[in-house]
Amino acid sequence: MFPWNYGFAWDKGHILFLGVFYTVVLVVLSTLLIAAWRTLRDFRRNSTASIVWHVNFAELPLSERTCRHACTGELPGRVCELGFNCGQCATHGELIEVLASHGAEPELMPDIIDDSLGLELPLDRYYDRGHTFLKPEFGEVYSIGLDELAARVATRPESLELPLAGTQLKARGVAWSMRVNGADVHVMSPIDGEVIDTAHGEHGWFLRIKPSRNASFCHLLRGFEAVRWMTREMERVQLMVSESASIPALADGGMPVDDFAAACPQADWRSITGAMFLAN
Amino acid sequence: MHLEQPRGLIVASSTLSMRASAAPADRELILRGLKRCSLSQFSLWVAPWAVLLVFGLYAAFLCLARGLNQTNMDNRFAFGLWIFLDLTVIALGAGAFFTGFLLYILRITELRAVIQSAVVIGLVCYSGAMCALAVDVGQPLRFWYTFAYPNVHSMLTEVTFCITCYLCVLMIEYVPQLLKNRKLRQTTGALVFEFELHKVMAVFAGVGTFLSFFHQGSLGGLFGVLRGRPFAFRDGFAIWPSTFFLFVLSAAAVGPSFIALTSGLVEKVTGRRLVAARVYDKLGSISGRLLVFYVLLKSIDTLVWVNQTSPSHGFPAHRFYQWSPFGTWMLLAEIILCGLVPALILLRPDLRAKRVWLMSAAALACAGVALNRFVLTIQTLAVPTLAFDEFLSYWPSWQEFATFGAVIAFGVLVYSFSFRYLSLFPQERELEPLTNTREPGSHRS
Numbered sequence: 001m002f003p004w005n006y007g008f009a010w011d012k013g014h015i016l017f018l019g020v021f022y023t024v025v026l027v028v029l030s031t032l033l034i035a036a037w038r039t040l041r042d043f044r045r046n047s048t049a050s051i052v053w054h055v056n057f058a059e060l061p062l063s064e065r066t067c068r069h070a071c072t073g074e075l076p077g078r079v080c081e082l083g084f085n086c087g088q089c090a091t092h093g094e095l096i097e098v099l100a101s102h103g104a105e106p107e108l109m110p111d112i113i114d115d116s117l118g119l120e121l122p123l124d125r126y127y128d129r130g131h132t133f134l135k136p137e138f139g140e141v142y143s144i145g146l147d148e149l150a151a152r153v154a155t156r157p158e159s160l161e162l163p164l165a166g167t168q169l170k171a172r173g174v175a176w177s178m179r180v181n182g183a184d185v186h187v188m189s190p191i192d193g194e195v196i197d198t199a200h201g202e203h204g205w206f207l208r209i210k211p212s213r214n215a216s217f218c219h220l221l222r223g224f225e226a227v228r229w230m231t232r233e234m235e236r237v238q239l240m241v242s243e244s245a246s247i248p249a250l251a252d253g254g255m256p257v258d259d260f261a262a263a264c265p266q267a268d269w270r271s272i273t274g275a276m277f278l279a280n
Numbered sequence: 281m282h283l284e285q286p287r288g289l290i291v292a293s294s295t296l297s298m299r300a301s302a303a304p305a306d307r308e309l310i311l312r313g314l315k316r317c318s319l320s321q322f323s324l325w326v327a328p329w330a331v332l333l334v335f336g337l338y339a340a341f342l343c344l345a346r347g348l349n350q351t352n353m354d355n356r357f358a359f360g361l362w363i364f365l366d367l368t369v370i371a372l373g374a375g376a377f378f379t380g381f382l383l384y385i386l387r388i389t390e391l392r393a394v395i396q397s398a399v400v401i402g403l404v405c406y407s408g409a410m411c412a413l414a415v416d417v418g419q420p421l422r423f424w425y426t427f428a429y430p431n432v433h434s435m436l437t438e439v440t441f442c443i444t445c446y447l448c449v450l451m452i453e454y455v456p457q458l459l460k461n462r463k464l465r466q467t468t469g470a471l472v473f474e475f476e477l478h479k480v481m482a483v484f485a486g487v488g489t490f491l492s493f494f495h496q497g498s499l500g501g502l503f504g505v506l507r508g509r510p511f512a513f514r515d516g517f518a519i520w521p522s523t524f525f526l527f528v529l530s531a532a533a534v535g536p537s538f539i540a541l542t543s544g545l546v547e548k549v550t551g552r553r554l555v556a557a558r559v560y561d562k563l564g565s566i567s568g569r570l571l572v573f574y575v576l577l578k579s580i581d582t583l584v585w586v587n588q589t590s591p592s593h594g595f596p597a598h599r600f601y602q603w604s605p606f607g608t609w610m611l612l613a614e615i616i617l618c619g620l621v622p623a624l625i626l627l628r629p630d631l632r633a634k635r636v637w638l639m640s641a642a643a644l645a646c647a648g649v650a651l652n653r654f655v656l657t658i659q660t661l662a663v664p665t666l667a668f669d670e671f672l673s674y675w676p677s678w679q680e681f682a683t684f685g686a687v688i689a690f691g692v693l694v695y696s697f698s699f700r701y702l703s704l705f706p707q708e709r710e711l712e713p714l715t716n717t718r719e720p721g722s723h724r725s
Binding site: 031043051 | 307312313429430432433437441445448449452460462465466468469471473474475476479480483484487490703706
């Protein structure tokens, strides 16, 4: 049975002692192999994007996991535990039903641009918590770009890595990568879909995609909730600047500058950029 | 539309490139939101420990190259400073298995805040102990003999098997932390493997608990079965002497205290809050309860030994305490000062809520377990057992001290690098974040 053990005998001591020892070794090795096999399976199933998001989300500070309904004031202080996957959230479903019954369900508002924050926030598009927008263009084509706040934080990307046309994007997976303010940022795709065109942001968008047939828009912000979320995000950025640069940077009037980093270089923009794009 | 009036964000004249040059060189490796000192400050902290490590490695090399004559151990004093160190760090490192057991098996979720630090401490303690043992056995290249030619009736064999396996388990438990480093996590495969490994971590926690239970116990048991050393010999249950159970219990009791103590020390050194007060309270509470139970059993065990076991072997127990400096004060210090006193402090919520009391009690508890291991290794061998024996004294050689120092330095270095480049304390960003944790709206007046 254990030919490699010198002096092995079929007695209680040997069988019990060595049996337990080798069982432990087998359990450890097989568990390790199971983890490795599951990793390969995740790659085969193309489910790595959601896993990476899951791991990153779990490590985000509570302040970055605020529920969309906390931003709107409906559920103050609520923190999301579901990776901003509102489709799985029973509370979200119930709230939307209530709002719909009063005709107050948030929805896209074509031709309306909110500028109450000094930022132009067109309400004709969806907004993602990772500071991208998803704008209906023509037919089934949508464009993806950085929202106005993110554009002012990431004004001058030092490098940009766009996917090729035909690439399949996963919601919460990497849409494109860029280096900005000294941080490597993976901008998250707001939705599942296929890339059909790319640009360098000169037209306000970086990607044009055709959403997958079963793509969910449920988790995307729209209408008044996008405005309230953006208000919160604007304040969050200002507070981060204040705290990291040890200077007051709260708005008390006027309009935000175009390039936040250039306006306040003392701040830790590398961290602030990471916080904006929900990266660790 | 946009008026360039920077009243919201104050303008300064620096440029992006200037900011980039001011950032620490290793900033890319540090997770977002974690405040760490500059690389030069970190180097200053690391340098003396690195020197101590190199010096200790030289001493260890001397022991390996020239033999154990470099030490002051001999046939009588075969267990010296290194074995004392091994027993102590393995007891203190029990925080890793016990915290894992409490978190993954008993689901005490507050301990998630310290589990990563506990794993690093466990890894440091066990790998340090293994390194010291490799020097101590004199023939480290023959380490595999114990697996190929096991004496299944020896508790030392069980200890060797269990410690080796448990060190592997600790390394596996450490891997997910490494993979979450800022650079490594950019590799998708690393993060996915970490995720899958984390899902089966309860299995490793269970295996770790099983292994730890037996090797902590067997470390105590191997003294308890020494019939030729009546100072250490104990009666027990089945094949296990009472010291088997006392070692398990003392390690489990002190483990959480050591986690609290190290977390508190790291907070002191770094000047940052890392763990929420309720977590300290939980660690103190668990440690206190187990410590009371341990002190109770240890007291009963001592009384049985004094009144029955030792006299039945022809040795009135008081004779063992006639050899200076090992008087009865040591027994009292171990059980009362470093056992009962910290236990009572840790049992009182109002006292353990105060950091100074909690840390003092934790330090006393750790000192108690160290004293217990010292008594069993050094005092056991020092006191005479035969009529013609003499009381022996032993003072380690500089090579032994240097190797001891190297193990400590190794531990500090591994922990320091882990703290800097990994996220050992998940609450760190919440407790003292770079970003704001307040609701932004609350900032407005």
